[in-house]
Amino acid sequence: MSAYQTIVVGTDGSATSFAAVERAARVAADAGSTLVIVSAYTPASREDTAEAEDVLKDEAYLVTGWTPAEEALREAADRAAAAGAQKVSTHAEDGAPVDVLRKAVRDHRADLLVVGNRGLNTLSGRLLGSVPSDATRRAGVDVLVVHTT
Template sequence: MSAYRCIVVGTDGSATSFAAVDRAAAVAADSEAELVIVCAYTPASREDTAEADDVLKGEAFLVHGSTPADETLRAAEDRAAAAGARKIRRVAEDGPPVDVLRRAARAAGADLIVVGNRGLNTLSGRILGSVPSEVARRAGIDVLIVHTT
């Protein structure tokens, strides 16, 4: 099997998703591949931002100009670098996780998507679907589902 050239990994900032980032970074380091760390998010509504302005007053600037994913991606990038990944890119996008991961993989020309297994073996995951099962079903490229739970 040839080495991967570009690997996409999804994270939501949870411990289990960071385990997937660690594994993806190790594979990227072994393959000398680019690692694209992806975080799907839903932006704050105007009402939420206005409420934060009221509560934070002079420090309201802290909630403007950044996405909810910024800190998650910074932490994931630090972990990936510590695991040996050298070429790292971050992507934050509004939308459902499966769709965001697939778009990021397509845009990057990725040949591997890495996700954690959280939700895969739950009752709701079996009935409603889970991110790992939907990614595996719809990706069109190799998918590594990391045992994280």
């Protein structure tokens, strides 16, 4: 039996987050674990979607029922599969990144959280906190911080 049964990793669609996804996928592949890829987002306001619908006219249906997180998750899942992960699920959640990651860890009973190091060594990260440092402190499970920058 593997040390890690379920691994959670987050993505925001950035190159650095995809590097963390790929590393998490390789760990999941090696361990035979389930990989859960999550993306935090804030839904667009009705004013924002109404404006987009006005611009898109006949293609306004593209605005309804879609979040930018979904495209990031599709690409992340493709990259995870290419890196060897066999069991992959994706989830978009409304909320702050660290809260969404912690919720995914709880909901999926994960035993490993993978995050990239972006923001960890920046001045704003030191003063205001960063996703990797906050996630590491608050995860409640093992955390793998991947060097992505």
